[in-house]
Amino acid sequence: MLKAKTCRFFLQIATQSLLISFLSADVDECAEALDSCSMDAICQNTLKSYKCICKSGYKGDGKHCEDIDECASEYNGGCVHECINIPGNYRCTCYDGFRLAHDGHNCLDVDECAEGNGGCQQICVNMMGSYECRCRDGFLLSDNQHTCIQRPKDVPTCMDKNHGCAHICRETPKGSIACECRPGFQLTKNSRDCKLTCNYGNGGCQHICEEMDHGPRCSCHMKFALHSDGKTCVGEFSLHHTTPPGQLLQLQSRHLTVFTMCVCVCQSQLFCAPL
Ligand SMILES: [Ca+2]
Ligand SMILES: [Ca+2]
Structure with missing residues (x-):
């Protein structure tokens, strides 16, 4: 009698543990695909x-x-020039004459003159988004824009130093001369000078170039302020860093710029005051 009772007791325990282990058995769907x-x-x-x-x-x-699509936002993915959407990510690219900064978003000017003098025979001048070759006195820049040729004397052609063309001089079949501009530039109304457009070197702007009647106008992306040179964009941090609140900002900007740390009021000079 006692034996049968013990037997039932153990049978009950065995059934319960079987049930528990059945209920708790888990299939790893991820591992088994x-x-x-x-x-x-x-x-x-x-x-x-x-x-x-x-x-x-x-x-x-x-x-x-x-x-x-990170690029679809107004923020342009945080890219200061171009944003390219890719599956699962995005990347920023820069216009010609610029290189991507280490942060992967900002674009910095390439100093073309730093390597091989930019291919210029005499003088190389680096500019934001581009560069230019120049020649010493007594020399003219040739049409290839890189080599210099000796300035001839008393020849009434394009070789004449008084032809007045800012960039390129062409001799027409009628015997007169006509001025032309380098790619990205437009001839101004006086038919001699050339004005820069946004199509070349981003118009000399580091971030955003806008075509205006008188030439390109530069502006900056969010979190950047336009430097007094009208071309360079300065990060908020560097402005705070160099200009504590209360100190005079040597910026000749016409824009009202509000920072997290200070407010700059537009006048001929900017004053920085704590918010
Ligand atoms: Ca994406
Ligand atoms: Ca450059």
């Missing part, structure tokens, strides 16, 4: 189930994930 997560999601095993989480750079419920 039984999940229905998107290709662009991470599968996470849970007790009795699993979760799908879209990878960074994607949005969705995990079963369906689509790429986030």
Whole structure:
């Protein structure tokens, strides 16, 4: 009688533990590829189930994930020139004459003169987004814009130093001369001078170039302020760093610029005052 009771007791324990182990048995759907997560999601095993989480750079419920177009925002992905959307990410590129900064977003001028004198025979002048070759007195820049030729005397042609063309002089079939401009420049109304356009070296602007009647106008992306040179963009940090509140800012800007640390009021000179 006692034996049968003990036997039932042990049978009961065995049944219960079997039931517990059956209930707690879990299948790792992720490891066994039984999940229905998107290709662009991470599968996470849970007790009795699993979760799908879209990878960074994607949005969705995990079963369906689509790429986030970071460039579609007004912020342009934080790129100061061009933003290229790619699956799961994005990257910034810069216009010709610029290189991408280490932060992957800002664009910096390439100093073409630093290597091989920019290919200039005599003088190389680096500029924001471009460069220019110049010649010493007594020499003229030739049409290839890099070599210099001796200035001839008393010849009424384009070789005449008084032809007045800012860039390129052409001799017409009628025997007169006509001025032309280098690519990216436009001939002004006086038919001699050339004005820069945004199509060349980003108009000399580091960030944004806008075509105006009198030539390009530069502006900067968010978090940057236009330097007094009208071309360079200065990071907020460097302005704070060099200009503590209360100190006179030597900027000749016509814009009202508000920073987190100080407010700059537009006058002929800018004063920095704590907010
Ligand atoms: Ca993307
Ligand atoms: Ca340059």
